[in-house]
Amino acid sequence: MNISSPSVTLGFYGGVGTVTGSKYLLQAGGQRILVDCGMFQGLKHLRDRNWQEMPFRPADIDVVVITHAHIDHSGYLPRLVKMGFAGPIYCSEGTAKLLEILLPDAGRLQEEEADHRNQHGLTRHEPAKPLYDEQDAFDVLRQLRPIKGANTTIDLFQQNGSQITAQFMNAGHIIGSRFVLIDIQQRTPTPSQTRILFSGDIGQYNRPILPDPTPPPVCDYMLVESTYGDRLHPGAAPEIALARIINETAQRHGITLIPAFAVDRTQELIYMIRELEDAGKIPILPVYVDSPMAAKACEVYAELRSEQDDAYRKLETQHRRPLSTRKMTIASGRDESRKVNDAEGPCIILSAAGMMTGGRVLHHAQRILPDRRSTIVFAGYQAEGTTGRLIKDGASEVTIYKTKCPVRCHVETVDGLSSHADWQDTLHWLSALPQPPRTVFITHGEQQAAEALQGHITQTYGWECRVPQQGERYELSPGQAVLLHPNGSTEVGVATSH
């Protein structure tokens, strides 16, 4: 280990120009720190990147730091480990618990997709292989080093008075989400300090369950996400729309079906439905949570007290269970799920997948979509090409399990449920910085969202901002960030795919 080498470099190998595949490689003092290890998702040219040769050797990475458990920040870990990474993976306790649920599931999905391609002859490279399988995902869990507490600093490396630390602070995005300050203090040849803040994903303020994002600390360089860099959340509270929809559907004796992401969105909706019940704004109805992953995630949300906000804890002191409505049934097993299929209205069913790309929600949809009394409610983003998007866009018929299914039920959308800060929230979060960073790198957004946030930050604060491109590498000098020419690189082979 040569921690005294003065050069600090940062490479952007995902999560730029897109919201997926986050991977940032920080090199300092001969150490290689990979911050986030996300899978590319969505369009084919992005998914193909998961299969391309990495711009670094996995075995050369010393440590991995994960900001939060979402697959676009963690889903490449099994591949990294499979390809030779053997070091520690630091993350919050909440993130570690969610990864135990999410990564094996991602492995199973990869296996199913490869099987599907092989069965239907959809592959040019026989046989199609998964990016990784369930066992690869289990292998990752052994390397996790969970960090307790909502504001904790750990030593990554230490030698002769020089050191690199990582401070994990609450990002308010999903349970266990953190932004991370990496502090590089070198004693020789001359004393120097470089602090780089990785925002991960920053949450909205005033959301249920989770505390607001912690204000950011002093840093020299900063990466800030821009998922909503060009958008604002609607002003109207989502619970008002939700109450109206539940009431109207109940009056028709229909079923309210909400396709919801198993982690975070489901918990937020349960919390909201319970609040509406407590306030007498909706009748007490049977609520069925039909998703094994959501069931496990509910346990994590209820268990991790240090992650809950004051309102949540106060409810517990009043002997209320914040994540349980009056008549709630959680269906983990298949038999329990089948019983939910017999449930009559009025009732509420929450089930995954959130975009109706698979999962138990499809069984319920087959029954509920043709029923004029019932309502399907979209409470999250519906990507193009998904069954959820087709219904949301007004399709009169969709195909589920190869069977045509008419859509006669009411179709509603509840806006404003987002785990991401919009651009005004982001500016508010940045306003707490004690002093301007030398450079703000705008990451984790479509190009236009990143550029919009760049405009907002420059106009409001006058800070130097850059929108890095895939494969770019910068030297973080004490003065400013310098873009390194790919050909000048000798430490790692740098991808140049633009």
Ligand SMILES: [Zn+2]
């Ligand atoms: Zn996220």
